[in-house]
Amino acid sequence: MSYDWLVIGGGASGLTAAVILAQEGYRVALVEKSPCLAPLLRGFRRGDFHFDTGFHYSGGLGRGEILDLFFRSLGLSERLRATPFDLSGFDRVRAGGEEEFAFPVGMQRLEEALCRAFPGQERGIAGYLAEVRRACTVHPYLDLEAPLEGSGTLFGLDGTSLREMLLRWTDEPRLQRLLAVHTLLYGVPPAEAPFALHASVVGPYYQSVHGLIGGGAALAEAFAARLAELGVDVFLGQGVRELLFTPAGTLRGARLEDGTELGSRGCVATLHPALLPGLVPEGVFRPVYRRRLLALEDSLPAFTLYGVCRKSNDLLHGRNIFLLGADDKGLEDTIYLTAADNGPARASGLVAIASEAPGGTDRWKDSVRGRRPAGYEAYKAERAASLVRRIEEACPEFGGVEVLATATALTMRDYLHTPYGGLYGVRHRIGQFNPQPRTRVAHLLLAGQGVVAPGVLGAVLSGFLTCGELIGHERLRERVKACR
Ligand SMILES: Cc1cc2nc3c(=O)[nH]c(=O)nc-3n(C[C@H](O)[C@H](O)[C@H](O)COP(=O)(O)OP(=O)(O)OC[C@H]3O[C@@H](n4cnc5c(N)ncnc54)[C@H](O)[C@@H]3O)c2cc1C
Incomplete structure (x- = not known):
């Protein structure tokens, strides 16, 4: 069996990459080690209850917002229905048994609510939220009008930390703590979290907040149906054990855990980047790159x-x-x-x-x-x-x-x-090496939450970003813009 592209991992990022490449007319295979597609998104059942696991809510799902546009461009929207969260307080913060603050939906309303709750902090609140808004206009796949040139395609892991940014704008510890509560959505403490990353995660939530009817399982099913429509071959229940190369060092395919060989001239790997060195023979990557991947926290x-x-x-x-x-x-x-x-x-x-x-x-x-x-x-x-x-x-x-x-x-x-x-x-913290979509091996690229940012938006965005490297960022962004 021979393909143009092999995608390793059937999570949100791998599914996104597989759909985009198949939409381009490539012959695509997707390999997922679990027995089902999107194991993180599917959730599980206990008794009368279905429990969502990897998707509860997201920003960017309002009509015409970025995740909505991504889903439209992927051809998923017909099968998905977003359901809005409570406009007056989608995330409510309680301390000592009392409600301390409710995050309303919408930047303007959030600013007003914060100013009411923290009199005297109006200047700091406005300044801080302006920084969040500004940071969300820099990334070319979060803001489709952002210039491509010179912007870089990843969120920098250098620069100002969230904690430094908070201290710059307010000396009120309760306000600092409140604005840092969403670090729980990516699992990095404020002193280590790059502000650019924090803003890219919370910014879309501050604008609008939705769940999906049917939860993460509905998203998994929508992707599965789309792969079938596009003729993507899906291999479930076995992982890729090794990537195969010609004697000249050119990628030629992959061997699965049961010994099946899949020929392919290219591969998008979305598994945890620290696992990648285990899939390629010694010498394919430079030792320093190998060490950096293995050392990712x-x-x-x-x-x-x-x-x-x-x-x-x-x-x-x-x-x-x-x-x-x-x-x-x-x-x-x-x-x-x-x-x-x-x-x-x-x-x-x-x-x-x-x-x-x-x-x-x-x-x-x-x-x-x-x-x-x-x-x-x-x-x-x-x-x-x-x-x-x-x-x-x-x-x-x-x-x-x-x-x-x-x-x-x-x-x-x-x-x-x-x-x-x-x-x-992967922990996206200040100073940590951040793997780029391209590796030094021709036609071997990375995508997934380890490359961009966690969250379904981060994972889907990373699928677009990596495929943009292959088919042209401007062309791909135009395709997404056409869904407005
Ligand atoms: C408890 C929890 C709650 C969350 N809640 C939300 C939420 O409310 N909203 C939100 O937006 N995000 C949420 N997230 C985050 C979001 O689910 C993830 O960031 C996103 O789904 C990651 O997608 P991914 O494709 O990068 O990674 P994954 O989904 O992890 O995909 C990688 C896939 O690679 C497979 N794999 C590994 N090794 C191999 C191999 N050798 N061969 C083949 N396949 C392999 C794995 O089995 C896996 O399925 C939550 C996450 C968790 C854990």
């Missing part, structure tokens, strides 16, 4: 609880809650609560995500899914119980929480085939 590990409220309520209907912990702890002590799925049904299934101490599950790292030792199960039960205590204290509306399932960094590692199980793959 992961975003914060997380502990996730999937549960059900004992009392029917609509607290999480179209909105999420961030529970702040001790003042001095920040991200590590914040809990993110969202509905089990964000469809139109009344929400009483819930997902709670809290950070896990780095290395917290290291003791069991050699164990495999389904056969973990009793100590690991006891650790999970204890973590779940302490999370439930905090949630019940802060959200009496739930009438108590029953735990149906939990996941740790080991779950993420084994389920998503990543090296360490960090919540969002």
